Amino acid sequence: xxxxxxxxxxxxxxxxxxxxxxxxxxxxxxxxxxxxxxxxxxxxxxxxxxxxxxxxxxxxxxxxxxxxxxxxxxxxxxxxxxxxxxxxxxxxxxxxxxxxxxxxxxxxxxxxxxxxxxxxxxxxxxxxxxxxxxxxxxxxxxxxxxxxxxxxxxxxxxxxxxxxxxxxxxxxxxxxxxxxxxxxxxxxxxxxxxxxxxxxxxxxxxxxxxxxxxxxxxxxxxxxxxxxxxxxxxxxxxxxxxxxxxxxxxxxxxxxxxx
Ligand code: SF4
Numbered sequence: 001x002x003x004x005x006x007x008x009x010x011x012x013x014x015x016x017x018x019x020x021x022x023x024x025x026x027x028x029x030x031x032x033x034x035x036x037x038x039x040x041x042x043x044x045x046x047x048x049x050x051x052x053x054x055x056x057x058x059x060x061x062x063x064x065x066x067x068x069x070x071x072x073x074x075x076x077x078x079x080x081x082x083x084x085x086x087x088x089x090x091x092x093x094x095x096x097x098x099x100x101x102x103x104x105x106x107x108x109x110x111x112x113x114x115x116x117x118x119x120x121x122x123x124x125x126x127x128x129x130x131x132x133x134x135x136x137x138x139x140x141x142x143x144x145x146x147x148x149x150x151x152x153x154x155x156x157x158x159x160x161x162x163x164x165x166x167x168x169x170x171x172x173x174x175x176x177x178x179x180x181x182x183x184x185x186x187x188x189x190x191x192x193x194x195x196x197x198x199x200x201x202x203x204x205x206x207x208x209x210x211x212x213x214x215x216x217x218x219x220x221x222x223x224x225x226x227x228x229x230x231x232x233x234x235x236x237x238x239x240x241x242x243x244x245x246x247x248x249x250x251x252x253x254x255x256x257x258x259x
Contacts, residue, residue: 008032009094010106010113012138014051017129018156022066023051026130027094027103028138031113039203041214043118043146046138047094048125055091055124067125071150072169072246073239082246084237085124111141118214121147127164128157135163139220146219148185152177163221165230169247171195174230183222184230189247194232201233 013026026048029035034042048067050058058064059074068074073082085091097103106113119142121127127135128151139145147164151157158180166182168174174184174195186198194200202211213219218228235243 007103009103011103012106013130013134017066019069019129020066024066025049025051040120041212043120043214045120045123047091048129049095054095055087067129069126069151082239082242084239091124114142116143118143119145121145132160144217146213152182161222165219186232187235188232197230198232199229201231204233206234
C-alpha cells in the first residue's frame, strides 16, 4: 500500500505585495522534515516569492522588486550576486512545487502545525511584502522567530520593528535605524569594528558557530524599552566577494574625504 506523506510545506499568503501590489506567494517549509541550514538550525523557513515568475526569472526581469523591494543586495547573478540566497536551488524548486498545487493552505491544515516551532521570517524575500498581521499571527502561534527587513526607512513598515530586525550594511545606517527604534543586524567588513550596541552573531564563522538561530533567536525585533543587544556578522557565504566589492565601491574616495 502506498504511504501518504504529509506535505513538508504550507502556503500562508497568496495576494498582492505590500511593496508594489504584484501577485506574490509566501510558503513555509520544513514542517515535517526540518531544515539542515547550519546557521538557522531546525527552523521552519519561509519563502516570499513573486507568483508570476520563478525566483531566478523574477530577478532577471526585475520583478523581484515585488518581494525584495529596495534591498541593496537584490538582483544580479553569478559572481556579482550579493544576496546570499542561491535562487537556482531551493527557492526555484519550492516555487515549482507550489505551482503544481502541492502545498496546502495553512488554513486547511491548521495553524497548530507551527505551535512550539521556531520560524525564520523571510528565508528569501523581505517580510514587509506580506501583510504584517500574518507575521503577528505566525509569531503568536510559534515558539519563537527571527526576521530581517531592508525596508526599515519606509514609513509604511515602521510597525514591523517590533517583529523583525533592521538589516543594515553601514555604521551610519545602523545608528539611523537605532534612532528610529529598530534593533539592527549588520553585515560588516573585516576592518569595521563593532558598534557599542552590537555583539557578534553567535552563528558566525568569527564566533566559531557556537550557536544557531534556533537556539539563540534574539533577532526578533524590538520590544517596548528593549535593552537587548543588536548583532553584527562579517560578510560571508557565496556573496562575500561581491558584498565587499559593493561596499568598497560605494565608499567615498580618499580625495573626496580630503576635500
Ligand atoms: S544573533 Fe542569534 S538569532 Fe540573530 S542571526 Fe545570529 S544566531 Fe541568529
